[in-house]
Amino acid sequence: MSETIAAEALGKRFTGGVDAVRDVTLTVREAEIYGFLGPNGAGKTTTTSMLTTLLRPTHGRAEVAGFDVGERPEAVRRRIGLVFQRSTADADLTGRENLEIAAGLCGISRAQARPRIRDLLDRMDLTEAADRYVRTYSGGMQRRLEVAVGTIHEPEVLFLDEPTLGLDPQGRAGFWRYIRDLRARDHVTIFLTTHYLDEADQLCDRLSVIDHGSLVASGVPSELKDRLGGDTIEVTSTDGPTDLTDVLRAVPGITSVARAGPVYRLKCHRGETLVSKIALAIHPSGAEVTSVVVRKPSLDEVFLELTGRAYREEGDTNGGAREPARASRRAG
């Protein structure tokens, strides 16, 4: 079977009638890195918990590694690995002991576990720290140990729940390398929930975006970005009274112009080739241009487009300007 995860109209209604997840349908193929994105409270963790047998679906169904999560949870558990958001290692035990315990809980004998543990420690660059207490580990080391614990039984599918939360950019980039290596060498299917859109962009073959418990988009990252219609150029002019909309629209290659105060947002393809043309076009009007920024479409923008709100707390004023009421919902 080439589909490792198949969810059909999967949903979870908690007691009290709250629909945390409704109607999630998705498929993840074998050895794929699949991203699952959404803001806080969108239903990411609930969906992941259902796929990993920690929560029972109230409607729909899902198969993971060929077994129904509701009917054969123990068969699913044997074939999946989990990397939780928080470290779940015993801080008072060494890295090696944590791996031995994890192996034992999977029913692996000590003799079988020994070479596997050695290999995992080596691959996760933890060999030197193997016999130190986990409480002395850095954040990145703890994350890597978590992956080693989650893959001790050679699972077919590895679920990663916000695995790089709190890591610095260097740590995150390093972590991605381990994940890619895992897929390349062990052919593991990876289901990754993340807050970081660049992470999904860099790492995932396909992804879906969940919002208010329902999927709002699925696809290959580049496809999703293409839907936005190319690049954006932001031109800021301090000369308020002069309206440059018509001047800018006349530049060949610009497909649309939207103005918000001193900022003009231009849609175009290959924006970097138009910067000098834009400057030349504005020059005769005498208006002063303080900045020209070419923005390639990012998943942040895809997210903004899909959900009407900025993905991150800081920065994106457009999200607030477009739909302040929706943007404020994030805070809750």
Added chain:
Amino acid sequence: MWREFATVVRREYLKWARVPIWVGSYFIIPFVYLLLFGQAFNLDRLFPAGAGNAGLHTALLGAPDYFSYFTAGMIGFVILTASLYAGTGVLFDKQLGIQSRMSASPAPRSALFAGSLVFRSMMAMWPAFLAIAFGLVFDRIPGLVGLDVNGSVSALGVAEIVLAAFLLSVMFTALFLAFGYALDKNESYFGLTSLLNLPILFTSNAMFPQSTMPSWLQTIAAYNPVSLAVNVVRENLFATVGYAYGPGEYLLGLALWAGLLIAVALGVAARELRAK
């Protein structure tokens, strides 16, 4: 099943062995209770045997003196104290997300429960034997009162004492593990355990003879598992008279209690470890 069970026991052991205060407290508790409390709270000195105090000494049912009577009761006291925190490991695992990792592992749920139950009951049991050992040592130290064994202790008797201590440890450990599984807040756990601790003790005959209690309390004390276990110990250590039943019957009562509490705890644990 066996491997997963052994793994849980090993994890419990490693965590226990790395906390010196925890390990040390199991040695110190029986010693301190007997040395400080036992020496000071000595009813023989307060009410010497003889005219007027005969009732008290009759109530000891053949134990040579109050300290010896009290030391046997210590078994119940120490086991209850040592098992009181059995559920904290589960509680902390839940809070740290370790419980989720265990739930997501293919290990049988019963192995997860049984591993904790067995290790924690063993840990709760041996301080009780230390209490007896300290009592016997005190008996040889001038200036201290000690445990005076005036009965003839057989090998069967020793086995009965060990079994009684084991059953009492298992049932209390199961009870407090169930609290750990059922509750989410540390405050609830510690509130509930400290609420139960002394009432369980004071409704038993561990410290005071049953016959000196008001009749309603006598009824409760007769069924209290601490009393049942302590009866087994006293009947074996002392030249006893006046017990309603033999050690076998008391052990049967303990086994019923243990069965009941393990069944309840297993149910609570299974509910907690199951997908919701």
